[in-house]
Amino acid sequence: MSVLSRLLRPRPDPRESLRPLWHRIVAVSRQERWYREGGVADSVGGRFDMIATVLALVLLRMERAGSEAEPQVFLTELFVEDMDRQLRETGVGDVVVGKRLGKLVSVLGGRLGAYRDALADGAGEEALVATVARNVTLAEGRDPSPLAAMLRDYDRRLEALPADTILAAELPE
Numbered sequence: 001m002s003v004l005s006r007l008l009r010p011r012p013d014p015r016e017s018l019r020p021l022w023h024r025i026v027a028v029s030r031q032e033r034w035y036r037e038g039g040v041a042d043s044v045g046g047r048f049d050m051i052a053t054v055l056a057l058v059l060l061r062m063e064r065a066g067s068e069a070e071p072q073v074f075l076t077e078l079f080v081e082d083m084d085r086q087l088r089e090t091g092v093g094d095v096v097v098g099k100r101l102g103k104l105v106s107v108l109g110g111r112l113g114a115y116r117d118a119l120a121d122g123a124g125e126e127a128l129v130a131t132v133a134r135n136v137t138l139a140e141g142r143d144p145s146p147l148a149a150m151l152r153d154y155d156r157r158l159e160a161l162p163a164d165t166i167l168a169a170e171l172p173e
Helices: 003-008 014-029 032-036 044-064 069-089 094-118 125-135 145-159 163-167
Strands: none
Touching (some): 014 163, 032 145, 044 094, 044 125, 044 163, 094 125, 125 145
């Protein structure tokens, strides 16, 4: 094979190894229990909030494990790619997509910071309840406390898993 053909050959997408994890994050975020027991609104906003929340918990777990930044970056890129596709499927035009994607990435960054603080050692349960109340669209009249307890439990279950298990998309239910 010539040097030129090797240079021009398409490279495999390095994100592909994380696509199963991304799909698993979406599947976990769509589990009925978040909506039924946790009180998340079964709406576009509520579903987005759960995807962003589960993704944030996984990214924080990877961060605490001292994982390389590359898988976290690629996972975030898969989030952006999927949100781009979703926006286009709902009829959002090219001119607006970039602005909306920028806002969604900013929302994810905000959630990472909020959940990082609320789940930190020494942060009381009230901190997580307040974070959930600010960052998740709940069904009308629902208390954020049950969802906060569910998220704390999910975070603990993620913490118990080796980083390699998470990267292999073997997330708890």
